[in-house]
Amino acid sequence: MSTPFIRNHHFNLIKNQANNLLNAIRTVADLRVVETVRSSVEATIVELFPEASEEQLKLLRAVITLETASDFQRYYASLEPFLTEFPRITKDQIVKLFPKNKKLSIPDLQSIDYRYVTYLSWVDVGSNKLFIVYERNGKFVGVEGRATPTNKKNYCFVCNKYEELALFSAVSKKRPANASPDYYKAVGNYLCADSRECNKKLTDVTALEGFLRAVLE
Structure with a gap:
């Protein structure tokens, strides 16, 4: 039985690296350069999994044997059984993460393919709020904030890809000592308006986790 060990953002990075190799194979005439790219891609992928078994x-290292577009597609397919799923979460668990929202709109959790989810996110159109659920240190955390469409493309702070963005602004839970009762600090950044597309492109969780820390701690 396959034991999953590849997280969604790692899978995305593997595909990015493999696509770099495929592009080199297609466009570079010097075979020595192609082999250098091949070795670099292999090393980058292997470094993602310091505790991987033989x-x-x-x-993972099968990437160095690939030559054609069909080879690469078969390689991706061979990795899919080893994708770890975003931990299954219930409606009740989500409700507990956002206790102040008495009429919380929740997406259809049954329709989600959790293999391709690094963070769960949705917009409540009625309140114009965006919600993010993430698993951190074995526990779910939730952040909510105002989502303001920009109707413009730029680079998402989460996936670092050029996409249609929304300005996400959340109120930090951290309060300085002796803060006045009406004190608040907003933490904002631009992220993909479509979280499904963001999850497809996300290769590093550093920025996302940093944002969550800024809001929650």
């Missing part, structure tokens, strides 16, 4: 490393 069997897992063999699966």
Whole structure:
């Protein structure tokens, strides 16, 4: 039985690296350069999994054998059984993360393919609020804030891709000592208006986790 070990953002990075290799194969005439790219891609992928078993490393290192577009597609397909799912979360668990929202709108959790989810996010159109759920240190955390469409494309702070953005602004839970009762600090940044697309492109969780810390701690 396959033991999942590849997180969604790692899978995205593997595909990005493999696509770099495919592009080199297609466009670079010097075979020495192609082999250099091949070695670099292999090293970058392997470094993502310092605790990988020999069997897992063999699966990952198959990238160095690829030559055609069909080879690359088969490689991606071979990795999919090893994708770890975003932890399943229930409606009741989500409600507990956002206790002040008495009429919380929740997406259809049954329709989500959790293999391709790094963070769960949705917009409540009625309140114009955006909600993010993330698993951190074995526990779910939730952040909510105002979502303001920009109707413009730029770079998302989460996936760092050029996409249609929304300005997400959340109130930090951290309060300085002796703060006045009406004190608040907003933490804002631009992220993909479509979280599904963001999850497809996300290759590093550093920025996302930093934003969550800024809001929650």
